[in-house]
Amino acid sequence: MTMLIFIFVISIFLGVELIAKVPSQLHTPLMSGSNAISGITIVGALLATTSDSSTFATVMAVVATAAATVNVVGGYLVTDRMLAMFRKKDGSGRR
Amino acid sequence: MNFESLIDWGYIAASILFIVGLKQMNAPETARRGNAISGVGMLIAVVATLLSRGLSFEWIALGVVIGSAVGAFAAYRVRMTAMPEMVALFNGLGGLASLLVGWVEYDRNPASPFATIVAIYLTVLIGAVTFTGSVVAYARLAETVLSGKPFLFRGQQFANGLVVAALVLLGVVVCVDPANAYPYLLAAIALSLVLGVMSVVPIGGADMPVVISLLNSYSGLAAAAAGFVILNKVLIVSGSLVGASGIILTSIMCKAMNRSLGHVLFSGFGAASPAASGAGHGGVASAVTADEAYYVFEAARSVVFVPGYGMAVAQAQHTVKELGQLLEANGCEVQFAVHPVAGRMPGHMNVLLAEADVPYEQLVEMDDINPAMPAVDLAVVIGANDVVNPAARDDASSPIYGMPIINVDYARTVYVLKRSMAAGFAGLENPLFFKPNVRMLFGDAKASIQAIVAQFKG
Numbered sequence: 001m002t003m004l005i006f007i008f009v010i011s012i013f014l015g016v017e018l019i020a021k022v023p024s025q026l027h028t029p030l031m032s033g034s035n036a037i038s039g040i041t042i043v044g045a046l047l048a049t050t051s052d053s054s055t056f057a058t059v060m061a062v063v064a065t066a067a068a069t070v071n072v073v074g075g076y077l078v079t080d081r082m083l084a085m086f087r088k089k090d091g092s093g094r095r
Numbered sequence: 096m097n098f099e100s101l102i103d104w105g106y107i108a109a110s111i112l113f114i115v116g117l118k119q120m121n122a123p124e125t126a127r128r129g130n131a132i133s134g135v136g137m138l139i140a141v142v143a144t145l146l147s148r149g150l151s152f153e154w155i156a157l158g159v160v161i162g163s164a165v166g167a168f169a170a171y172r173v174r175m176t177a178m179p180e181m182v183a184l185f186n187g188l189g190g191l192a193s194l195l196v197g198w199v200e201y202d203r204n205p206a207s208p209f210a211t212i213v214a215i216y217l218t219v220l221i222g223a224v225t226f227t228g229s230v231v232a233y234a235r236l237a238e239t240v241l242s243g244k245p246f247l248f249r250g251q252q253f254a255n256g257l258v259v260a261a262l263v264l265l266g267v268v269v270c271v272d273p274a275n276a277y278p279y280l281l282a283a284i285a286l287s288l289v290l291g292v293m294s295v296v297p298i299g300g301a302d303m304p305v306v307i308s309l310l311n312s313y314s315g316l317a318a319a320a321a322g323f324v325i326l327n328k329v330l331i332v333s334g335s336l337v338g339a340s341g342i343i344l345t346s347i348m349c350k351a352m353n354r355s356l357g358h359v360l361f362s363g364f365g366a367a368s369p370a371a372s373g374a375g376h377g378g379v380a381s382a383v384t385a386d387e388a389y390y391v392f393e394a395a396r397s398v399v400f401v402p403g404y405g406m407a408v409a410q411a412q413h414t415v416k417e418l419g420q421l422l423e424a425n426g427c428e429v430q431f432a433v434h435p436v437a438g439r440m441p442g443h444m445n446v447l448l449a450e451a452d453v454p455y456e457q458l459v460e461m462d463d464i465n466p467a468m469p470a471v472d473l474a475v476v477i478g479a480n481d482v483v484n485p486a487a488r489d490d491a492s493s494p495i496y497g498m499p500i501i502n503v504d505y506a507r508t509v510y511v512l513k514r515s516m517a518a519g520f521a522g523l524e525n526p527l528f529f530k531p532n533v534r535m536l537f538g539d540a541k542a543s544i545q546a547i548v549a550q551f552k553g
Contacts, residue, residue, distance in 0.1 A: 001210045001323075004326065007332060008323075011331065011335035012335045012339045013339075015335060015336040015338065015339025015343075016342075016343060018114065018121075018336070018339075019340040019343045019344070021121055022120065023121075023122075024347075024442055024460065025123070025433075026120065026122075026123060026126055026445075027344060027435075027442030028178060028182075028443060029130070030120050030126075030340065030442075031307070031340075031341075031440065031442075032182045032185070033117075033133065034117065034311065034315070034336070034337045035186050035189065036133070037113055037116075037117075037315075037337050038186070038315045039185075039189050040140060040333040040334060041192045041318040041321050041330065041334070042137075042140075042192065043141070043327060043330055044193070044322075044324070044325050045158070045196055046141065046144045046145065046147075047147060048199040048200070049154045049155050050150060050151070051150070052149065053199070053203065057203055058151070060199050061158075063195060064158075064196055064199070065158025065192075066161045067162065067189070068162065069162020069166060070163075070165045070185065070188045071185045071188045073162060073166030074166030074167065074185050075170075075182075076130065076134040077167055077170035078169075078181060080130055080134075081170065081171070082175070082178070082446055082449070085450050086127070
């Protein structure tokens with residue numbers, strides 16, 4: 001458990017370092033992109049579908065899987081859509 | 096190599112890809128690749144998880160197929176102007192998933208070790224607050240059920256305090272004797288869902304950038320907490336990365352509104368905004384028509400557009416871009432001044448201007464445009480209000496006093512495109528409208544600009 005807390009603390013500091021310098025024009029894609037990463041809870045949802053579960057637990061696990069999948073798939077796709085617009089301008093050579 | 100270690104290596108690879116991906120999100124040139132890299136990380140994490148023993152794949156398939164279809168459909172259908180509510184909704188679903196993961200874990204094994212129970216409790220609490228908080232934020236942003244106005248009632252702070260106290264108490268009860276605590280856990284889940292609603296309803300539309308950032312952070316922390324429940328390192332790493340990034344964004348937004356994070360977290364955000372509805376400036380705002388405005392546009396050598404949420408509502412970004420091009424062709428210097436909290440989420444205006452293909456070099460940040468403002472011939476405020484309210488600079492009694500603003504009133508002429516004289520989301524009267532160099536161009540922003548564009552072409 002202390003090992004996990006160690007990982008948690010280090011990751012928080014790493015996250016702060018990674019994000020602190022993001023220019024404001026990228027704030028929205030950053031937010032929706034990191035939002036997609038928070039869908040990592042899908043791993044927990046998948047593991048919760050173990051076949052020895054009660055019906056109730058299985059139903060909840062399926063709902064959790066579906067919700068996390070929306071978060072992941074939707075989050076990544078929508079971020080990509082936004083960033084595609086940012087890049088389009090980049091390639092147009094108007095700089 | 097057995098499956099167990101293969102799974103662990105997969106999680107390590109996923110964590111590295113998330114970190115590299117986030118790193119590349121720092122620059123416009125690499126951001127899209129960064130997002131793709133982080134997506135590959137997610138795929139690896141999911142595939143690695145599927146190698147675990149004893150999963151029921153038919154149920155997984157059901158959940159994944161439904162989730163992918165809904166997620167992809169929503170992602171492709173959403174209009175760029177509706178992005179804030181979409182992100183809020185996705186975020187809420189992540190919170191819901193974490194809540195259910197914690198709940199199922201307790202349901203399966205109530206007599207877990209103390210540390211696991213604490214983690215379960217935190218997971219369902221943060222997950223539930225994220226879920227209902229995001230749904231309320233969605234409703235407010237989409238303005239379907241809730242209006243943008245904050246919803247306040249007497250004793251709100253006190254009620255919230257009671258709920259928090261009850262949650263702490265329930266937490267102690269659950270953690271001390273987890274085996275017999277199922278009803279208490281259910282009560283805690285219900286209260287957390289209520290808390291999510293209660294902590295977001297008092298917040299007005301203009302404060303939404305702070306709320307969305309904070310909820311984003313919560314969803315990451317919920318995932319990290321779920322990682323402590325199932326002892327899964329990839330959940331902890333990625334959850335805390337998101338938690339940290341959300342907190343950074345929150346503090347950037349707070350700075351841009353001159354609020355402390357503590358003020359945002361523990362006292363009514365809305366409390367500062369809705370109260371004072373202007374002591375009445377007594378002045379009369381002077382209006383201008385699009386036809387008259389055209390001559391000023393035509394003569395201007397430098398024009399600064401200041402977009403706000405109203406531009407998003409009117410879907411005016413493409414028309415504004417067209418006007419900008421015409422002005423440039425007319426020998427005018429065109430700039431877009433973007434306030435950090437303009438719109439309903441961090442960077443909202445940048446997304447819309449990017450959609451309309453406005454060149455980067457025309458985008459200027461608040462701190463860069465303000466010193467140059469006195470030399471600007473014409474400042475055009477499109478559906479922005481509080482971020483150009485000079486009361487924030489001059490009036491110490493104003494609720495938004497101290498918030499950095501774009502000093503449009505220092506420009507030679509200012510046009511404010513606005514539907515009517517109604518107060519902005521913060522409910523404040525804006526003394527800008529009554530200044531001698533300011534003219535109101537009433538009506539739909541898109542229609543007004545189209546009229547000016549037509550003049551230029553005609």
